[in-house]
Amino acid sequence: MTKAVNESLPTSAVTEKIKLGLKKRHRSEMMFKTTGLAAVLLGFMLVFVLLFDITSKALPAFHQHWVQLEVDYSASNLRYSEGDSLENLRYRSTLRKAIANQFPDVKSRRDKRQLNGLYSSNAEFAIKDFLIANPQALNTVQNVWVRVDDDVDIYLKETTSLGEPLIRIDEKEAQWIKSLVEAGQIDKRFNIQFFTSSDSREPELAGVRGALTGTMLTMLVTLVLSFPLGVAAALYLEEFAPKNKWTDMIEVNINNLAAVPSIIFGLLGLAVIINLFGLPRSAPLVGGIVLTLMTLPTIIIASRASIKAVPPSxxxxxxxxxxxxxxxxxxxxxxxxxxxxxTGTIIGMAQALGETAPLLMIGMVAFIVDVPASITDASTVMPVQIFLWADSPERGFLAKTSAAILVLLGFLFLMNASAAYLRRRFESK
Amino acid sequence: MVDIISAKSLGSNDIKIDGAVGEPFCDDAKMSMRNVDVFYGDNQAIHDVSFDLEKNQVTALIGPSGCGKSTFLRCLNRMNDLIPICNVKGSLQLDGEEIYGKQMDPVLLRARVGMVFQKPNPFPKSIYENVAYGPKIHGLATDKSELDEIVETSLRKAGLFNEVKDRLDQPGTGLSGGQQQRLCIARTIAVSPEVILMDEPASALDPIATAVIEELIHELKEKYTIAIVTHSMQQAARVSQKTAYFHLGKLVEMGDTKQIFTNPRHELTENYISGRFG
Structure with missing residues (x-):
């Protein structure tokens, strides 16, 4: 019918007809392009806002203020007599004396206690470590740098950046801090502690090393278990298994498994792996096994699709x-x-990297100060550490939380980069 | 063109095919097939086909689209095993050994009966690797120099060596279509098969590349027994000594190529080669 109509029209009339519709066609194309571009831009903007926000909040965590103390390491002060171990001397009273020397005007007991609170609770150990590292300092007076308390640290950071005094610092304390700053006894240093120490109740001492090591160990277990298992399962199902209702059922179930809430896997890990098989709690080994269960469907589905796409020729x-x-x-x-x-593996691993819920169930949420040395040691992981810090009342953990998020993102970036590199190598072959 | 219209649309169903005419059998057979039926599920694709492939001869299988010639060819080295619903009945023998027998290992069979496919399908590996793969998996070379030699002779026999000798480490997929097909032939020869099956080896190539391949087939028959499926009657006439004409899954006529093209005995064969249908 249409053919007959078109044939009856002269050529120019056909062209006219097409021209009429052209405008509409171009417009819809334009609309689609604009929508797509807007979507991409919006996505970029959100990512940028997120990164900017986290980074700006995290930056303070990478620096820390230190205060100089004049410590009198005299034997009488330390109650040291010849042959004593340097481990168990009177460091606390030595510290108190050094602080009192710094502020000779502070007399009352209450004020003194308040003054002591300006220094990190770790200062006592800092002056002890100094003496153990330099035994010749015995019976001398030394300048030792110790950390300030987290509240003082934040006060110093925020008065310099925001100009408004906050939190639990009162007028008197502010005066003391001011005098220290004017005397040049406060120093701002890069916070290497953040990367070299584990969790602590004191924000100025807390670091991500324990959680980062835990994450690495857990990811290693997950990768070692889920990659070979997933690829083997996908290869078997695609290349070897007969196509019948059993394999169809397995396929449906694998797809369903990918949609199971992750906390269920945590419960399974608790009930079966810990209670039945007796593996240790809070361990990266168990965490890795649980995350493997969670990652497997993703890897299997992606691998099967990719194997299917290999040309039959x-x-x-x-x-x-x-x-x-x-x-x-x-x-x-x-x-x-x-x-x-x-690609499928990296998506699965990235999911596993950010997973918190199932790990809470198997006890990786515990407060752990030691850096795990093996996959059976108690440990926590980065997302759980972030969760723990975000939940802490101390203001010092605010910046730490953001900084930990940055570290986690950096880890993810490294993981993706190595996968991209491997992929390129396979593609070029 | 022959391959556009299928035989079913030609109203040729009323012409009876009552067993193959001509000379389907010979004394010096490399492979002999008797009463072969092939089913795809409930669909019968090949009906009671019997003929011989003569040693060191090129046998062309011709016929309209959908006549089952490719299906039949793929039975000869059990490539149809890859299709789960495909079922082959009857007797197919290679040097008197039953191809579908329990004694026959399909891996060994495919090493003895090589295949070249319609579309060039080199592996996404280097030219060298492509040719060396077969000898490697079958353990035909004991060391590197022996493998090098196999690769070189195979490429030479396929007429490709001079074109690629400086870039053996380049990917085989980077060659032109004709070169790729010759690479696939070299890959097949490298395993030293006894029979080579070719499934429309030149259909994706331009006339010049086709001529090169045809020339090659001519030389290869000195050493190998060749069966070639082709849509081009001219090609069949040029390269083959024997021709088998298939129609709707049945063997209609088989005989010397010259005789088939000059003096066909069956009406359907005559219709096909004279271009009356197709």
Missing amino acids: IREAATGLGASKIQTTFSHVLPMAMPGIL
């Missing part, structure tokens, strides 16, 4: 040469599917 070519099924699979299908498999 490659399988035919290898089979036609007399390659056995396993040779075809491992020398041709798997290498060609590898980039897609790696």
